Amino acid sequence: MADLLVSDKTVFGELTGDLVDVVEPATGAVLGSTRLASPDDVSHAVTRSVVAQPKWADTAPAERAEVLLRAARLIHDQEDEFVRWGIRECGAIAGKTTHEVHSSRGELIAAAGLATEPYGQLLPAAGRMSYGRRIPFGAVGVITPWNFPLVLAMRAVAPALALGNSVLLKPDHQTPVYGGALIARLFEEAGLPAGVLEVLPGKADAGHALVADPRVPMISFTGSTRAGRIVAATAAEHVKKVSLELGGNNATIVLADADPEAASSVGAWGSFLHQGQICLTTGRHLVHRKIAGEYLDRLAARAARLKVGDPTEADTQIGPIINATQLANVDRIVRASADAGAAIRAGGTYENLFYAPTVLADVTPDMPAFTDEIFGPVAPVTVFDTDDEAIALANSTAYGLTASVITAEPFRGWKLAERLRAGMVHVNDTTVNDDPAVPFGGVGASGNGGRYGGQANWEEFTQWQWVTVRDTPPDYPF
Incomplete structure (x- = not known):
């Protein structure tokens, strides 16, 4: 995973947006450069994602889980590379970054368990079979910030993939490697099929294109309350689900x-x-x-x-x-x-x-x-x-x-x-607490009530479908 940045082409593929330097906050050194995603790049990626998603959803749950478990093993084996980029790109101390990498591995393992859990319930009915089942949204957009770019991506990407969605991940332009390229490479090496995860580092124009695309029915956003209000308003215009995890005081x-x-x-x-x-x-x-x-x-x-x-x-x-x-x-x-x-x-x-x-x-x-x-x-x-x-x-x-x-x-x-x-x-503990198994989220200006983690991921990344089956059609009055 060493050579992730070159002047015109990255593991993100052929992007056409601005060429930007990746700067180390501690020293001001330029670590490399990368292209950002343009709105057109986002549109093309959505097309690939929408095409890839049905086959991924039809993949046996145990096979989806295995991809996530392979990713968990890889992130463990390549921990030093992840930590190195987290320190240099985010300006984080080694302890914070190591904890973040370990937490990200935990998110992958927890998400793998979701794939093989029961996903519905039989409903009372006479003369027919009636049941409700949880089904994936389809293509899910995930927009993440620069402060914890790895784990805040993984807590949405991993469960969304486990439950049969494809994912379009837009990391912040300040952390395109630790929050984007390494994740793309990780899942590629874990055997995730092409198109199921598209990584699109970019600025606000790329984020707007993702939220506004009618083919993306669900958006997971983590960031400032100010930006979250804009995302929520755009998502509302297109009548799509949006999960917001925002600021705090x-x-x-x-x-x-x-x-x-x-x-x-x-x-x-x-x-x-x-x-x-x-x-x-x-x-x-x-x-x-x-x-x-x-x-x-x-x-x-x-x-x-x-x-x-x-x-x-x-x-x-x-x-x-x-x-x-x-x-x-x-x-x-x-x-x-x-x-x-x-x-x-x-x-x-x-x-x-x-x-x-x-x-x-x-x-x-x-x-x-x-x-x-x-x-x-x-x-x-x-x-x-x-x-x-x-x-x-x-x-x-x-x-x-x-x-x-x-x-x-x-x-x-x-x-x-x-x-x-x-x-x-x-x-008797600090406000800074998290765990892959908990329902993580806030209220008020800190979020719209969405939750990440554990069983809450079913509510976030799937939706109910009611199904009935009869032996023969009934005879209605007209």
Whole structure:
């Protein structure tokens, strides 16, 4: 899988869009170049996908499962290559990328199990056989972002393929190798038939072409809430299903009985992993006034100890922000909040694309650090006095992806968790949690209620069909 980038032709095939450089965020080095998909390329790929899908759906379920299991073995055998590209193309540290590769393998194994599960039910009827069965949509479009491009692709691509769909994957143009070319090569080597998976790295024009194509009845989109609204509107115009997993402004509630040392570890991991560039990131630390001072001291000390630098170095803990535009937005939020009265307890500085892990104290609900999704290594801390106040603060956002509660009394934490408006809640753990078997997704501005993972994949990537059979046609009155 080494030579994936050349000037005019890639493993994506003959694409006709812009020729773009693939840039390493940590160094600014050009890793190679690739063509992007144009709208015409998308149209041609949809044609191939629509032609290939029926035969793939008719393939024996065990054979579909075997392709996914071969892919799982290959990703394990070639882990070093995947990790190398994840570090260099995404600016991710080795630990994050290794975990992502392992999670992607888990998605493939879990999806393989779907292929041979029961897919329908007999329905009550008299004088005829009546049953409902789950059938594939056909060609499924999958649009993925740059922050976790491998696993966020695999969690949709793998189950969609397992359940008999063909897939058109459009990775972000900033991560065309780790989020696209490696996946294309992986499935090619696993024996997936041609046309069943089309990989189309591209920008917004390619994504629009995919969402607007009437031959693609279902779209799976992961990305920003702003972009998700555009995708949803376009999909609605064409009356197709769309599954949206969008942004988050996730809260961790630290109760007065929590151990500040353990809680600050949970908080630091939640805010600083992958430079905070995760939809699950802890964007708001809601801490009881009784322990807020100690929590802030420990959190700021943890932030100051983290090594910021080139993620190819084994001891680096904080890598670069993906691009200058995103870094400027992170700094804007920090500066505006500081101007409004927040105290910078750690960080608040940057060099090139490296933003220092930042802790903000005295954050109030009207500050950008509280209201906005930051998508950077920033931990805003807001103080509360009562459980009701903590719940009100946590729920005072349009987002609803994930949340957590830290407490010495798990049952108390569980009762509070039931009051949080979020698709996922964790007691005595970080907001950053995922697993191939869980129903992953959010509510509100974090998504439209779709779920990925486990049995939820049946709801996402298949649809019901009702079938009846009689021995002979009935005699109707007219």
